[in-house]
Amino acid sequence: MTAPLAPTEAPSRVEELQARIRGMQATRLDSKAVPTHPAFEQVLPGGSLREGTVVSVEGSTTLLMALLAGPSASGRWVAVAGMPEFGVEAASRFGIDLERLALVPDPGRQWLTVVAALADVIPVVAVRPVGRVSSAEASRLTARLRQRGTVLLVAGEWPGSDASLGVETSEWHGLELGHGHLSDRDVVVSAGGRGEFGRRGRSRLQLPGHSLEFRVAADAAVPQGASAPLNEPVRLDEYVRRAV
Amino acid sequence: MAVDPVHVDPTRTIVLWCPDWPVFAACRESGLDPATPVALTEGGQIFACSAAARRDGVVRRLRLREAQYRSPGLALLDYDASLDMRVFEPVVRRVEETVPGVQLIRPGTLAMRARGPARYYGGEDAAARALLDTVAALDVVGARVGVADGPFAAEQAARAAGGGGAAGGSPVGIVAPGASAAFIAPLPVGLVVDARIGTLLNRLGVRTLGEFAALPEADVRRRFGAAGAFAHDRAAGREQARVLARTPPPEFEVAQEFEPPLDRIDQLAFAFRVQASEFIERMRAKRLVCTGIRVEIDDEAGGHSSRSWLHPRWFTPADVVDRVRWQLQGAGTADSALTSPIVRLRVVPERIDSTGNHEEGLWGGGPDERVHHGLTRVQSMLGHDAVVTAAIGGGRMLADRQVLVPWGDRAPERVGEGAPWPGSLPVLAPASVFRERLPIGLLDAGGAVVTIDARGAISAKPERFALAGAAAAPVRAWAGPWPVVERWWDAEHARRVHRFQIVDDDGCAWLLVRDDEGWWAEARYD
Numbered sequence: 094m095t096a097p098l099a100p101t102e103a104p105s106r107v108e109e110l111q112a113r114i115r116g117m118q119a120t121r122l123d124s125k126a127v128p129t130h131p132a133f134e135q136v137l138p139g140g141s142l143r144e145g146t147v148v149s150v151e152g153s154t155t156l157l158m159a160l161l162a163g164p165s166a167s168g169r170w171v172a173v174a175g176m177p178e179f180g181v182e183a184a185s186r187f188g189i190d191l192e193r194l195a196l197v198p199d200p201g202r203q204w205l206t207v208v209a210a211l212a213d214v215i216p217v218v219a220v221r222p223v224g225r226v227s228s229a230e231a232s233r234l235t236a237r238l239r240q241r242g243t244v245l246l247v248a249g250e251w252p253g254s255d256a257s258l259g260v261e262t263s264e265w266h267g268l269e270l271g272h273g274h275l276s277d278r279d280v281v282v283s284a285g286g287r288g289e290f291g292r293r294g295r296s297r298l299q300l301p302g303h304s305l306e307f308r309v310a311a312d313a314a315v316p317q318g319a320s321a322p323l324n325e326p327v328r329l330d331e332y333v334r335r336a337v
Numbered sequence: 338m339a340v341d342p343v344h345v346d347p348t349r350t351i352v353l354w355c356p357d358w359p360v361f362a363a364c365r366e367s368g369l370d371p372a373t374p375v376a377l378t379e380g381g382q383i384f385a386c387s388a389a390a391r392r393d394g395v396v397r398r399l400r401l402r403e404a405q406y407r408s409p410g411l412a413l414l415d416y417d418a419s420l421d422m423r424v425f426e427p428v429v430r431r432v433e434e435t436v437p438g439v440q441l442i443r444p445g446t447l448a449m450r451a452r453g454p455a456r457y458y459g460g461e462d463a464a465a466r467a468l469l470d471t472v473a474a475l476d477v478v479g480a481r482v483g484v485a486d487g488p489f490a491a492e493q494a495a496r497a498a499g500g501g502g503a504a505g506g507s508p509v510g511i512v513a514p515g516a517s518a519a520f521i522a523p524l525p526v527g528l529v530v531d532a533r534i535g536t537l538l539n540r541l542g543v544r545t546l547g548e549f550a551a552l553p554e555a556d557v558r559r560r561f562g563a564a565g566a567f568a569h570d571r572a573a574g575r576e577q578a579r580v581l582a583r584t585p586p587p588e589f590e591v592a593q594e595f596e597p598p599l600d601r602i603d604q605l606a607f608a609f610r611v612q613a614s615e616f617i618e619r620m621r622a623k624r625l626v627c628t629g630i631r632v633e634i635d636d637e638a639g640g641h642s643s644r645s646w647l648h649p650r651w652f653t654p655a656d657v658v659d660r661v662r663w664q665l666q667g668a669g670t671a672d673s674a675l676t677s678p679i680v681r682l683r684v685v686p687e688r689i690d691s692t693g694n695h696e697e698g699l700w701g702g703g704p705d706e707r708v709h710h711g712l713t714r715v716q717s718m719l720g721h722d723a724v725v726t727a728a729i730g731g732g733r734m735l736a737d738r739q740v741l742v743p744w745g746d747r748a749p750e751r752v753g754e755g756a757p758w759p760g761s762l763p764v765l766a767p768a769s770v771f772r773e774r775l776p777i778g779l780l781d782a783g784g785a786v787v788t789i790d791a792r793g794a795i796s797a798k799p800e801r802f803a804l805a806g807a808a809a810a811p812v813r814a815w816a817g818p819w820p821v822v823e824r825w826w827d828a829e830h831a832r833r834v835h836r837f838q839i840v841d842d843d844g845c846a847w848l849l850v851r852d853d854e855g856w857w858a859e860a861r862y863d
Binding site (some may be wrong): 170192264 | 712
């Protein structure tokens with residue numbers, strides 16, 4: 094016979110149990126985990142990337158590389174489409190194996206077809222969409238992803254993405270006024286999603302750390318009180334598109 | 338000379354020699370005139386040169402600078418050994434039609450036994466003339482023929498023969514049977530031995546083949562071993578080597594002429610489909626697969642395009658058609674018209690392998706095979722260059738350091754990858770490297786553009802940073818200038834830029850470059 098819960102404990106306990114139920118009631122039976130960099134254990138609501146899901150990653154190529162690094166290190170192929178400025182050297186230093194990296198820098202108007210073709214054979218595909226995607230096209234592709242068990246990382250918005258990650262604030266260290274050089278940075282990553290990915294959360298990561306590794310920042314506690322970020326999440330892509 | 342053609346010595350040999358073949362082949366490929374000064378280079382030295390260049394004093398193993406000094410109008414081309422062979426192959430085939438049993442000594446030099454041709458043409462001289470007529474029909478100029486006992490002596494006879502025509506002398510040199518030893522006796526000893534033994538023999542006072550041949554055979558064998566004994570036999574005209582006729586390789590190449598010429602890529606690709614599948618099928622019948630092809634295209638205006646294509650696995654007929662299409666496409670799209678209609682298309686296998694090395698596993702290939710199919714599909718949608726794999730190369734600028742190789746092509750030889758490259762960036766690499774640098778403004782407190790003087794000092798501290806078309810925002814942190822000075826000795830390719838790292842007001846870091854034209858963003862740490 095269990096003792097009745099103290100009333101103050103109840104809400105958090107309920108939330109915890111609900112989270113467990115959500116975790117056990119996966120919407121699909123085959124939703125297997127894809128090896129992900131350990132730094133994302135706290136960030137991604139499910140603890141890791143899941144096969145057949147779409148994760149939108151906004152505002153940071155490094156964050157995207159960090160997500161690609163885990164699957165690549167475990168021997169999977171990864172592909173990057175529509176990102177001509179994807180820094181190969183950084184990717185290699187962050188742990189993406191260039192031997193198993195395919196790039197399609199300019200898929201042009203056919204990008205959706207290209208992504209579908211890549212998703213057939215490559216387990217993790219990153220893409221920057223050109224223009225908006227209609228939800229019908231998106232759901233067609235999602236069905237294909239589920240069938241193949243491919244993870245799609247979208248550098249931008251995606252209708253009905255399973256999770257979305259974004260960089261809220263970014264703080265570089267090592268560079269001062271007139272001396273030093275960039276060495277590491279702390280970012281606050283916001284994560285949100287639906288279904289099994291649960292509710293919104295924010296965490297502080299080092300992207301990258303001193304020796305180019307990704308890890309959870311030492312003072313991982315995010316000031317939850319200051320819920321509104323200082324600036325709106327930066328849409329750097331928009332900047333660049335305007336400038337070019 | 339009246340030689341009883343039936344009782345000819347079996348070692349009697351005819352050698353056909355085309356002087357300066359590498360130069361001739363390179364000129365034919367590049368459209369230069371071999372009568373002008375032309376030289377081929379290999380490793381910074383002259384490898385071969387045309388007769389005109391030789392008259393100016395250019396010799397083999399000369400340094401490039403010296404060669405250009407001696408012959409200012411010298412045209413330099415890179416030496417390509419495979420080109421030599423490729424251009425010589427039609428000559429060999431044509432000669433084989435005239436005289437069977439041909440041995441290829443090296444590109445430009447052929448040997449064959451004298452007995453058959455001499456009997457058929459009624460004498461060695463007549464056979465030699467027939468041979469010269471054959472190659473002359475292929476526009477090979479200045480060929481010479483030598484006839485002697487053994488391939489070595491025959492080659493020397495060919496080299497000793499006159500150039501014919503204006504140079505005077507007969508292009509056929511015939512050494513009577515049994516006279517070969519006397520013929521080669523005055524030639525330098527270096528012709529039969531390598532440089533090391535040659536130097537030694539010279540020091541010993543043995544300078545000609547005759548003097549070398551006069552040494553006792555047993556002593557030569559004891560002192561110089563088997564190689565020395567072999568050279569001694571050659572020098573004495575006792576060469577045992579017979580002509581070993583080659584077996585003509587099976588013919589796999591396919592060519593198609595288009596009459597009337599076709600000017601649309603899709604038409605052409607469709608028309609070539611049958612040929613392509615026949616091309617692959619013929620190889621499959623011999624249990625061979627092709628992993629590299631060369632596509633040659635001639636258009637109506639006289640243009641010629643030739644390109645090699647590799648395949649990470651092996652070519653299927655559809656792959657061959659794809660390569661033809663890509664080569665025609667260049668920058669255009671599949672349904673675009675060509676600049677000039679195509680009259681002739683030729684596909685030559687360059688790399689052939691046994692099917693045994695390419696068997697599929699019992700349960701199909703591994704995952705990489707599926708990846709290959711997928712990427713090839715994307716390539717056939719977007720073009721050969723659209724799918725790339727990446728490698729890290731050497732260099733100081735970020736764009737130099739990324740080497741992008743189309744899927745299926747071999748990665749180019751990487752230069753200086755592990756070299757230190759002083760002046761390159763510290764270990765943290767930017768995540769976004771712009772293909773085309775973005776114009777930006779870096780302003781000081783007063784709103785003036787920050788400049789850098791010749792000594793590398795900045796005019797004022799950078800305070801504000803603006804992307805083109807955006808409002809200026811404060812700079813949170815900055816460092817620089819870090820000069821990058823490259824190839825200052827070469828006015829055309831010299832590069833002198835200054836780099837900055839800054840962090841903008843949003844907390845995003847940029848790598849900026851200042852050159853003569855202004856400020857640019859080279860990359861972004863995002």
